[in-house]
Amino acid sequence: MLVLGAVLALCAAVPVAAQESVATNVAMARALKKVPPEFPAAARQLNLTGTSEVQVTVNESGDVVDAKVLKGNAIFSANAMAAARQWKFTPLNKDGNAVQFTSVLVFNFAK
Numbered sequence: 001m002l003v004l005g006a007v008l009a010l011c012a013a014v015p016v017a018a019q020e021s022v023a024t025n026v027a028m029a030r031a032l033k034k035v036p037p038e039f040p041a042a043a044r045q046l047n048l049t050g051t052s053e054v055q056v057t058v059n060e061s062g063d064v065v066d067a068k069v070l071k072g073n074a075i076f077s078a079n080a081m082a083a084a085r086q087w088k089f090t091p092l093n094k095d096g097n098a099v100q101f102t103s104v105l106v107f108n109f110a111k
Contacts (some may be wrong), residue, residue, distance in 0.1 A: 019057070019100040019110045020092060023042040027103035030090045032062065037107050044111070052080035052107045060098035070104065080107045100107035 024046070037052075052072030059065045067084040069077045084105050091098040 001038075018038050019102060020094060022092065022103040023099045024106060027056075027058075027089065027101075027105065030092070031087060032063075032090060033088035034084070035083045035086040037076070037079040039109055039111070040075055040079055041055070043073075043109065046075075047074060048073065049110045050076060051109065053078045054080050054084045054105045054107065055082070055102060056084050056087065056105055057100060057102050058089050059100050060091055062091045064088075065100075072107075076109050078108070083107065 006079040021026050043049075050073045053070045054067050055070050056064045066086050067081045069081060072080065084107075087105070092101045093099070
């Protein structure tokens with residue numbers, strides 16, 4: 001029990017970065033560099049199309065530091081995440097300070 005209390009006290013002392021959730025259209029307007037995903041060869045052979053929704057976490061400098069697929073055909077997932085990780089955004093300021101934010105990017109895979 002003593003160890004758990006010490007861990008909780010230590011965690012309470014570590015500051016958590018402020019993070020905002022930003023709508024897709026707002027994030028798109030803040031995008032400085034948009035990298036389109038490559039169309040997977042397997043999807044082309046199977047004549048597949050679709051979309052992938054990727055949640056991105058953007059740091060205080062505007063760099064994508066995390067990306068995960070929320071929705072979409074798995075055949076597109078790796079390419080959608082690889083593209084999303086290369087995007088660059090205008091930093092988001094709140095109360096005069098740059099803050100991290102999350103948003104969802106939607107990638108359309110069509111021929």
